[in-house]
Amino acid sequence: MPELPEVETVCRGLALHLPGKKIMQVILRRKDLRLPLPLHMEKILKGRVVQHISRRAKYILLHLDGGHVLIVHLGMSGAMVLKERPPETYRTHDHVALIFKDGTTAIFHDPRRFGLMLLATEKTLPSHKLFSHLGPEPLDKSWGVTQLCAILQSSKAPVKSVIMDQQKLVGVGNIYACEALFLAGVHPTRPANIVTKNEATKLAKAIKQVLNAAIESGGSTLRDYVRSSGDAGYFQHHFKVYGRQKLPCLICKKTILVIRQSGRSTFFCAHCQK
DNA sequence: CGGCGGTCCTGTCAGC
């Protein structure tokens, strides 16, 4: 899926076009996403005006008038693409379309249906089941080495699993976990609680750096991720370890390895990461 | 309780 940078890129695209626009029509082509679409979603959304767009973790939030919030998660394969006009025909896996008064159409497309769309209100959002357990945002000014040290010390799990744990720290998925650990020179299988202060300092910096760089590049496009414009992101060209198994490390030239950790592929350089 | 593995679903690609 889209990790934090991809979701942030989508939000920025939506924020450019949707605020102030009124939803005139809601097309539900398929309701069984990861969770079923809310009952009466159509009725609640129709006539609402988009106030602003925000992001929390990997969730896109469309803030509507009347205090309603449309929550969108892209899962592994989801996209929110904007069109200037409603399309003549929809593609397979275009599950929901929001048609605005000026014709602008936002299409939620998600082949694997791991994504979701839910409704909440500004009041209920913080205590919403999906949101109440989320950890801090790594790009917040208030997040840094102190916060990272605290979560690392509290767990013996592999450091990679810990930085991917959305309860401890949001937004870091498989790609950016691999990349950040490489940048910091930390071996992904190290028990989190034996990572030193010095290494944690590098890792906190690496996490911010790689997420910010990816946002700058419009995210990473591997298979089906696209920005709201429909364009691909470019950060995949900057990967230093992700997907580079058997290729030489860009720093030391030794071979990049791939292992499985909790069912996910981990790419790393055994020489540069200790 | 923490941590891991299985699971949801479809598409794609490598290998036979």
Added chain:
DNA sequence: TGCTGACAGGACCGCC
């Protein structure tokens, strides 16, 4: 060419 199995950016749930 065609089939089969493995794997893919996430995250919930249940089991140990």
